[in-house]
Amino acid sequence: MDLQQIQDHPAFRQLASERTRFGAGMSVGMAAAYFTYILTVAFCPQVLGLPLWNGTIITWGILIGVALIALGFVMTAVYVRRANSRFDHLNQRLMEEVR
Amino acid sequence: MISRQACGALLATAFALLSDPAAADALTSAVGTRQSLNATAIAMFLGFVAVSLGITWWAARRGTSTAKDFYAAGAGLKGFQNGLAIAGDYTSAATFLGVTALVYTSGYDGMIYAIGFLVGFPMILFLIAEPLRNLGRYTFADVAAYRLSEVPIRTVAGVNTLVIVVFYLIAQMVGAGKLIQLLFGLPYIYAVGIVGGLMMVYVTFGGMLPTRWVQIIKAVLLISGSALMSLLILWHFGFSLEALFREAVTLHPKAGAIMAPGGLVKDPISAISLGLALIFGTAGLPHILMRFFYGA
Numbered sequence: 001m002d003l004q005q006i007q008d009h010p011a012f013r014q015l016a017s018e019r020t021r022f023g024a025g026m027s028v029g030m031a032a033a034y035f036t037y038i039l040t041v042a043f044c045p046q047v048l049g050l051p052l053w054n055g056t057i058i059t060w061g062i063l064i065g066v067a068l069i070a071l072g073f074v075m076t077a078v079y080v081r082r083a084n085s086r087f088d089h090l091n092q093r094l095m096e097e098v099r
Numbered sequence: 100m101i102s103r104q105a106c107g108a109l110l111a112t113a114f115a116l117l118s119d120p121a122a123a124d125a126l127t128s129a130v131g132t133r134q135s136l137n138a139t140a141i142a143m144f145l146g147f148v149a150v151s152l153g154i155t156w157w158a159a160r161r162g163t164s165t166a167k168d169f170y171a172a173g174a175g176l177k178g179f180q181n182g183l184a185i186a187g188d189y190t191s192a193a194t195f196l197g198v199t200a201l202v203y204t205s206g207y208d209g210m211i212y213a214i215g216f217l218v219g220f221p222m223i224l225f226l227i228a229e230p231l232r233n234l235g236r237y238t239f240a241d242v243a244a245y246r247l248s249e250v251p252i253r254t255v256a257g258v259n260t261l262v263i264v265v266f267y268l269i270a271q272m273v274g275a276g277k278l279i280q281l282l283f284g285l286p287y288i289y290a291v292g293i294v295g296g297l298m299m300v301y302v303t304f305g306g307m308l309p310t311r312w313v314q315i316i317k318a319v320l321l322i323s324g325s326a327l328m329s330l331l332i333l334w335h336f337g338f339s340l341e342a343l344f345r346e347a348v349t350l351h352p353k354a355g356a357i358m359a360p361g362g363l364v365k366d367p368i369s370a371i372s373l374g375l376a377l378i379f380g381t382a383g384l385p386h387i388l389m390r391f392f393y394g395a
Contacts, residue, residue, distance in 0.1 A: 019229070027225040031378070034218045038374030041211060041360045042367035048207070049359025057344045059358045065210045069217050076221045083229075 006098055015090040022082060030075055037068055141282050148297065151313045155305035158312075180315060187314030188387055189220070190321050191271060206347075206357020208364055215377025223382045231388065263383065 006012050040047060048061030194216050201209030231242055240256035272291055279290035301309055336342040344358065351357050364370045381387065 023225040023229075027222050030218060030221055030225070034214070034378060035374065037214070038211075038370060041364060041374070042370035045360040045364075045370075049361075056341060057348055057355075057358065058340060059207075061207055061210070061359055062344075065207075065214055068214050072217045072221050076224060079221070079224060 006094070009094060009098060011090055011094040011097065015087060015094065018090070019087055022079075026075055026079055030072070033068060033071055037064060137282065144282055150316070151301065151309065154312045155301050155309040158305035158308035180311075183318040184311045184314040185387065186322070187316075187318035189216075189381075190318065195321060196274070201363070205363045206351065206353060207360050211360065211364060211370075211373065212377065215374060216381055219378045219381030222378060223387070227382065227388075267384070 048059060048064065050060050052058050052060060052063060198209055198213045198216070201212055203209070240253050240260075243256055244252045272294060275294040276287055276291035279285060279293060280287050283290070285293075301313070333340075333343070336346065348355055348357060360370075364373060
């Protein structure tokens with residue numbers, strides 16, 4: 001099999017660049033959300049100690065924490081969906097054409 | 100590496116058995132002293148050891164003759180199975196019991212750890228999972244040496260792995276040793292020796308195949324166990340989070356402080372340092388990285 005031929009193939013280039021960009025974008029998004037939270041813990045932790053509404057004991061910190069965990073699950077699901085459809089499809093096309 | 104995690108699972112089940120607060124207090128104070136024997140916990144522990152040894156025996160018979168069989172457990176693993184195995188590795192004694200204990204003692208600050216560990220997981224997926232797997236190698240050093248000069252890379256990777264594993268293993272071995280000490284009333288030094296011996300038997304005879312199945316069993320036990328416990332706890336409070344937190348604040352010596360950060364993470368520098376360590380540290384754990392070589 002000619003490696004150069006695969007490397008020059010448009011489907012391969014598209015797959016490689018799309019996947020890199022998607023992975024980088026998703027991790028930047030996740031890291032941004034996470035570090036916003038960590039910086040809040042670092043510089044104004046009292047915000048996270050505010051109650052959600054008057055009279056409740058549940059704080060914003062609990063809600064934001066749970067939301068971050070949920071965001072982790074959602075982003076994983078989005079990535080897996082895309083990997084299983086778009087990337088696998090490109091991969092398949094590439095394998096058929098370079099045979 | 101497995102039996103410490105086997106022990107994690109066992110400790111968790113032991114916790115499930117002792118889940119009322121009074122018993123939990125007894126458990127913490129019993130470390131160091133000796134506790135009266137807990138027959139159910141011992142039976143479950145021995146059962147788990149027997150099952151995992153059985154799996155090792157089966158794997159050894161099935162053959163670990165080729166490098167591929169030994170390191171990557173034959174590699175042909177369904178995605179879902181491998182996912183469970185990674186989950187099993189991830190919920191080690193440190194993450195599962197450590198975070199639970201942190202929340203128990205410091206309240207909200209424990210949650211920062213839980214979030215950090217979890218956020219580290221998608222980061223691994225987005226950045227390193229696929230490139231690692233696609234190269235079709237056995238170890239992380241193989242991947243790093245693929246494009247770079249081999250000897251220095253392998254030296255650095257080896258030293259790195261050993262440093263990380265030693266520190267990680269010490270914590271896990273202490274936990275596992277303490278568990279055996281608690282369960283059987285053995286002196287600590289023998290307890291640690293037994294745990295270490297068991298680990299070596301698992302991996303030497305079975306390669307990576309039994310560790311994978313032990314992880315899968317552990318993950319299923321832990322996930323179903325903690326789901327059941329959460330459900331029962333919520334049910335106890337009539338499915339009202341408000342009532343649950345109110346009770347926690349009333350009973351906890353730190354009272355209202357457990358609902359906000361500040362107990363453990365006191366200044367900005369330690370908060371940022373902890374945040375960085377949690378999100379990128381998890382991505383560097385050797386026993387997590389190696390699981391990505393097992394996909395089909």
